[in-house]
Amino acid sequence: MKRSRFSEEQIIGILKEQEAGQATADVCRRHGISSATFYKWKAKYGGLEVSEAKRLKALEDENARLKKLLAEAMLDNAVLKEISSKKW
Structure with a gap:
């Protein structure tokens, strides 16, 4: 962007x-x-106000970071489920 x-x-x-x-x-x-x-x-x-805008920007950055962490955790969970469902 x-x-x-x-x-x-x-x-x-x-x-x-x-x-x-x-x-x-x-x-x-x-x-x-x-x-x-x-x-x-x-x-x-x-x-x-300026201070509120800075806080809004910080919250948006934290939200993006948390969304990325959640997506990675869900991907790891899906991989583990796929591995555990296969018969060895």
């Missing part, structure tokens, strides 16, 4: 500019983003 050129802190700052009363089109033009990108960010980060 392509990395954003903006960090979570910068994204939240951009959203706060628009919440402060500036027009969405002006904010998008100034930062060189499309309005679709802006609204996608607003759906994901709207109402968050």
